Amino acid sequence: MHDWHLANEIIRVAEEQIKERNISSVYEVCISLGSIKEHGEEINPDNLESNLRLLSRGTVMDGANFTIKPIADKGIWILKEICSR
Numbered sequence: 001m002h003d004w005h006l007a008n009e010i011i012r013v014a015e016e017q018i019k020e021r022n023i024s025s026v027y028e029v030c031i032s033l034g035s036i037k038e039h040g041e042e043i044n045p046d047n048l049e050s051n052l053r054l055l056s057r058g059t060v061m062d063g064a065n066f067t068i069k070p071i072a073d074k075g076i077w078i079l080k081e082i083c084s085r
Contacts, residue, residue, distance in 0.1 A: 002041050004051045006077065007054075007055050010048075011061070014029055014079060014082060018082060018084075023082065024084070024085075025085040026083065028065045028081070028083040030069065030079075031067065031068050031069070032069050032070075032076075032080050033071065034073035034077065035074045036074075049066050052066040
């Protein structure tokens with residue numbers, strides 16, 4: 001459930017950037033993910049990726065690859081890059 005909440009936030013931020021840049025098709029979204037705990041549970045990168053794929057359905061990110069790179073920072077995620085066609 002915590003992975004779903006974070007995935008929803010990432011999709012929201014990505015959609016804002018996509019709209020600002022007037023992008024019509026995305027093939028990759030790159031995210032840096034530090035150690036994040038919500039309600040005592042660690043965010044699992046595999047679950048996060050699955051939820052990102054589910055939440056991106058019907059958007060310009062539908063079918064995009066979500067690349068999640070672990071970083072040493074705690075409590076942080078960064079939307080590093082949105083690759084468009």
